[in-house]
Amino acid sequence: MQRRQSSETLKKPPQAHHKNQTDLSAWRKGRRTDPEKSVQSHQSPNDQENDSEQDSLEEALSYFGQVQDRVSLRKNNVLQKHLTTVESIAVQRGLPPEGFDVLLKVALSGKLADTVNTRLLKSLVPASVIPETSVVSAVSWLCVSKCSDNIQLLFLRWLITMFDFIDHKEELHALYGFFFSFLQDEKMCPYVCHLLYLLTRKESVKPFRIRRLLDLQVKMGMQPHLQALLSLYKLFCPELVTITLPGKMKTYFKNSEGPWKAAINTVRRRNQANSPVFQTLFLGTAQPQSRKRKWNTQLMIPASSTNRNNLEEDREKNCVKLYSRDESFPVEQLQTFSQLLQNIHRLEFPSQMGSVLTNPLLLHYMNCIKDESVYLRLYYWMGQTLQEECTWCVADNSQYEEEFKDFLETVYKTECFLQEGFSSCEEFLYKSLPLWDGVCCRSQVLRLVSWIPLGTFSEMKSHLYDPLVQLFFTSSLYFKCSVIESLKELLQNWLNWHVIHLDSESDSQVHSLNTTLSGLVNTVAELIHFVGRISTVALRLENNHLFLLYFILDFYETVCDIYLRYNLPLLIMPPAGVFYPALLSMDSVNLNQLCYIMYRYRTNLVAAKENDLSKKKMLQFKFSSQTYQEYNQYLIAMVGCLWTSSAFQKDTHPQGLRMDDELLKKTAVKEVKTSFNIVNHPAMMGYAVHFLQQAWPDDTTFNFSLIKGRRWDWYLEYLYSQGLEGLKVFIESSINRVSQASHSKAENVQV
């Protein structure tokens, strides 16, 4: 009677919050017909295979909904047929939401043989979601214990596997106590623990439950599933229970996915877009540690929640509600960006700020919450860790270089992410650079240099430039290039910082010495002069090595554009020791880059002059006439070399190319004047040869003097087509060609 009643109530269609209402009504209609008849009516052929499958599934479901007594599988063809239908559809497409109620009920009610129940449970694969109501009613069947132990276990495993497919979980949470009571059953215990692990929320953790779990622990000893559940309890209520998990542990729960794994994967692949993300275990253990670390230093810290909030409770129990941040979202559970967005209002920083370094989501959060304490905590931790672990400052650390490298790398990446340098890192560099050999963790250290915040010059000189320059001059070519590159990045970071703060200047309260414009200009100028000096010497030392020159010109590519790109009234020309080696370089890439840089200098200077004339802004910062003069000197030399073949006469730079005719004669070089024009320049000669080969395929004499007049223009076009963009913009902007026909009349355009 009772069973009947309950089946009556369950017969009502699942309280419909499903979209597939049409399916449901069709299914209800089919149910009224006699099972035997429905089998008959099924014979009518359907056009579409899907439709026929749909129909046969409906029939099967209605059959299972009405099964009354124990039916033997072997003797009953109808049961066999419907079972096969359910199984095949489940494997292929998954079952619709409305199927679960009936099938769970029949499987757990013990009406059919266990083999049938097992097969039914194994085929309960959802096509989309599983309605919560069906799960709740299944649990009520579980509680009346009509089914065998094996089926109970299988159901629990099914529930764990399908947990994320259940559409709502509120009512399921209400059953927490029921599940908890199943813990007594030794066989079910591991699965119940897993299920509780999935269900547990902060409010589920109660002292009496903790005591029960501890009793179980006494009875059963260390069991991974108990450990996992207890550590989750600890996560939510560290003031009630604590546990230290052994480090080796990897799996805490037996794999329950077994029978459904393949089918679940198929379903998930099919609706990849909206498939639920599986809740991963977030126990703070299994941290692979490459060595037995000292207890007081940890390079990589997993994020774990603070438990300070709970301290208020025992003091002022009545005020708990005022203080309580029960709502807070444990950082351990923070796995995806959307979780961050949804919980950003109830997120707290982890107990140890060092853990943000390896957690991009928390870095995002840190970026949003500008809190002084956060930076201070990070400052202290990072400062101490860098000093303690530094492999060249602390003698015993040398064997852990790889680990320290990784750490520096992580710090650098964090700085890039936050777009600002850490002061603890700056202090570390200042302390450790004088002791550095330039080899240990080289690329990491040099990268960190690029994030040193803007300081005063005297500070930079004694702490950064002086130790760096000693290493620079005594180290390899590659080291020199790396230093120049990181100084270029340092310059860019400073300039970017300036641009950003220019925008937010009005609302910022901090105006220390080095944030004033003149302070900034001075510090940046000193950096550029410093690089100019070391570049000059380095080019000498390395015999004007092309590779080094490339890095140096790269630096000046940023320098030449400071006024226009970064809105900073500062233009500094490269020293002659850089300019002339680049102009006379053997390599067209460098020459082309020099042309581009000179073009950008010109553009910046012209813009500055115009602004100056219109007195628009930055009145206190005028470029000195010396800068213009220097530019013009370089321009004369360049045009004299590449175009008018007059560099030896016209170059006015004191360190320039000017030479007496007498002296030139002594060199015994033929046509010495034209030897650096765009045809004969060593960097360009390859192009000239190719051009001649294409223009006069039969001529093998390589008569370069053929390139003149109209052919000169063709040659120019040829050069431009070869990707010499720098040369193109330079010639077009800086050479005033009076007549297209005669290049000799062309002259340089001074600023």
Place this chain on the structure above:
Amino acid sequence: QHNADPQKTAFLLRKQWTLYSVTPLYGFSSAHLKHYARLLSAFTAAEKQKGLAVEVGVELDIKVTVSNIPDLKGSDRDQDAILVQLSLRSSASQKNSEEKLVWSGCFCCVSGDHLSENLPEDFTCLPLFLANGAEGYTSIVGSWFQKTFDCCFRRLAISPLNLSWMAAMWTGCQVDKTTSAMELVFSAPCLPYPLDISYAIHPEDAKALWDTVQKTPGEITQEEVDVFMDCLYSHFHRHFKIHLSATKLVKVSTAIASAHCDGIIKFLQSKYLAGVLTLLTELAISQIQ
């Protein structure tokens, strides 16, 4: 000068303490010491039996007390020192169970208030930490503090330069009874086997030498310390033809205290306790800044 009750700080005397520097504790409140003790004892129990959960607040074999020592500070602007003690209970009987102190640790700040200037209120500055007892317990308590208050512990080594300062300062201190000799231990570097040289001086001789070196009483300069040590070195060289300046000073023992370069200290005179702690606080602060 702060008036402290010597009884309250006597526990520090005649024991060997390992020194650590600690960065400011975040979110620490001296109103919750009992609660901290409960959490820490459960944590200690859980650490000792890895993998088994421990309920917070129940009676355990290990008992932790956390208490204030307001007498251990240099000025009112210093934070109250915090004493952490671990005792083992003999599980024989519940009521009259004996407790045996196995480990103590003391966080303090003596005249180090300049560290806390400009720091937000949620930071507590107790930069010097002294530990006595098995290192295993130090690591458990230390890890708990690191995790709970986001601070960093670092061993506080004492450089030979600072040791020579201690030698000079302590030589000049008045001690009622002439007790033990002043002893300096040197270690010769870069040898395949360790070679330690112990240099003992009668405290009155050392005092007489220091009095000739020190120009203004109550004030010490680096130059004076250098002269003092050089005198001792040249005396030694005259007798043994060994240049102590080429070795490393590793330990200084006087009637006031003894200090080892590895960061181990023993206080011997209650009168000078605050003075020595002030110096150590200074060293700890310079290590964390």
